[in-house]
Amino acid sequence: MLDEVLTPEERAVVARAREFAERHVAPNAARWEWERRYPLETIREGCKAGLHTIELAKKHGGQGLSFSCKLRAFEEISRHDFAFAFAMINHHNAVARFARDGQPTHVARLLPRMIAGEVIGCAGLSEPGVGSDFGGLEMSAVKVEGGWKLNGAKAWITNAAVAGLSVAYAQTDKAQGYRGIACFAIEADHPGFQRDKPFELHGGHAIGVGGFRLVDYVAPDEAVLHPPGQAFKAALAGINGARAYVAAMCCGMLQAGLETAVRYTRERKTFGQPVLDHQGVRWRLVDAATDLEAARLLTYRAARLIDEGGDAVLPAAYAKKFATEMALRRIADCIQAMGANGLRAEYPLARHLACAKIAAYTDGSIEMMNERIGAGLSQVFGAQVFG
Numbered sequence: 132m133l134d135e136v137l138t139p140e141e142r143a144v145v146a147r148a149r150e151f152a153e154r155h156v157a158p159n160a161a162r163w164e165w166e167r168r169y170p171l172e173t174i175r176e177g178c179k180a181g182l183h184t185i186e187l188a189k190k191h192g193g194q195g196l197s198f199s200c201k202l203r204a205f206e207e208i209s210r211h212d213f214a215f216a217f218a219m220i221n222h223h224n225a226v227a228r229f230a231r232d233g234q235p236t237h238v239a240r241l242l243p244r245m246i247a248g249e250v251i252g253c254a255g256l257s258e259p260g261v262g263s264d265f266g267g268l269e270m271s272a273v274k275v276e277g278g279w280k281l282n283g284a285k286a287w288i289t290n291a292a293v294a295g296l297s298v299a300y301a302q303t304d305k306a307q308g309y310r311g312i313a314c315f316a317i318e319a320d321h322p323g324f325q326r327d328k329p330f331e332l333h334g335g336h337a338i339g340v341g342g343f344r345l346v347d348y349v350a351p352d353e354a355v356l357h358p359p360g361q362a363f364k365a366a367l368a369g370i371n372g373a374r375a376y377v378a379a380m381c382c383g384m385l386q387a388g389l390e391t392a393v394r395y396t397r398e399r400k401t402f403g404q405p406v407l408d409h410q411g412v413r414w415r416l417v418d419a420a421t422d423l424e425a426a427r428l429l430t431y432r433a434a435r436l437i438d439e440g441g442d443a444v445l446p447a448a449y450a451k452k453f454a455t456e457m458a459l460r461r462i463a464d465c466i467q468a469m470g471a472n473g474l475r476a477e478y479p480l481a482r483h484l485a486c487a488k489i490a491a492y493t494d495g496s497i498e499m500m501n502e503r504i505g506a507g508l509s510q511v512f513g514a515q516v517f518g
């Protein structure tokens with residue numbers, strides 16, 4: 132549906148992402164989970180394949196392609212592993228944002244290493260005590276000569292296990308609220324940076340989620356990406372895109388779930404017939420297929436609006452809410468259709484179910500999507516008077 136509006140070059144990028152995932156991600160994803168490991172070597176392979184420069188401007192050495200192209204590429208990768216795809220796309224985002232917003236001397240020094248995959252990037256908004264309410268973050272930044280002194284902790288950060296550069300947000304003046312927030316490029320090999328041990332979860336270890344602390348860390352003036360007054364707005368500017376691609380990645384996981392469940396239930400017999408021929412099972416998978424179709428339509432609409440520069444706030448919120456809720460319910464249905472075998476590690480479904488739960492938090496939880504959609508209810512539905 133979305134591929135029709137992509138250029139031939141962009142369709143080739145999507146095809147390359149699919150091939151990359153089949154070759155490098157599918158055979159290894161279960162093992163990464165088993166070993167609770169961040170697949171740095173495969174992230175670097177992904178960099179060689181250009182998975183982190185799809186949207187990066189050509190003048191910075193990127194491919195300069197559309198958001199829709201990036202979204203489709205990562206939907207394909209998520210069919211095999213949401214966790215790897217999420218880690219890779221977060222590196223992509225850090226590369227593109229640092230190139231766009233960083234100061235030229237800083238960018239000239241670090242961007243080539245990020246493009247080469249030597250330095251992995253991450254985005255640091257969340258903290259041990261702050262998640263949904265981003266405006267209330269507590270990491271502090273105090274102006275000193277030649278730079279800013281930062282203190283505080285970040286938590287639940289994708290790629291934190293290895294990241295060398297964090298696009299991190301800190302409060303410069305609590306009294307100013309969200310207007311006091313500034314954004315810095317934080318380097319992990321500078322004094323005052325302390326990395327936490329990656330978090331142990333029940334799934335999604337390839338995300339490399341964890342945290343770090345800054346103790347009297349001095350960020351030079353050249354490391355300011357957005358001064359106070361501009362950083363909050365800049366953080367929100369990318370959020371619609373993140374919501375849309377998380378929705379697309381949920382579609383990728385359910386696509387894999389349906390393919391697995393349909394193949395399995397066609398072969399497996401109970402009461403003398405294929406499980407798929409039992410109406411009770413078939414209808415459950417029909418519901419999953421119908422939800423997948425609807426989620427794709429919502430997601431692709433949001434992606435196109437983002438590329439066209441339209442207002443994607445509500446479309447992205449609808450897409451993320453619908454796609455994450457549907458993935459949670461329908462991946463579980465695919466497992467159910469396969470009986471106990473659906474739980475086996477040789478199938479991706481249980482991994483995908485854990486990652487659907489992760490998707491329900493990242494880049495705005497389901498409740499935050501409800502708040503977003505709720506704020507517009509009156510405007511969208513309140514104008515018409517009946518009776």
Ligand SMILES: Cc1cc2nc3c(=O)[nH]c(=O)nc-3n(C[C@H](O)[C@H](O)[C@H](O)COP(=O)(O)OP(=O)(O)OC[C@H]3O[C@@H](n4cnc5c(N)ncnc54)[C@H](O)[C@@H]3O)c2cc1C
Pocket residue numbers: 221253254255256257261262263264286287288289290335338340489492493494495496497498499502
């Ligand atoms: C694997 C993973 C990777 C992540 N990667 C990153 C990353 O790279 N960078 C980053 O900055 N963050 C990252 N996050 C953090 C993510 O953005 C937060 O988990 C999310 O913002 C929710 O915050 P919280 O978990 O602290 O929940 P809280 O904010 O503590 O909320 C707890 C619960 O209350 C609900 N809630 C909160 N406020 C309201 C309200 N007003 N109305 C109704 N319900 C409400 C929430 O939806 C949630 O269900 C990641 C999280 C995970 C799980």
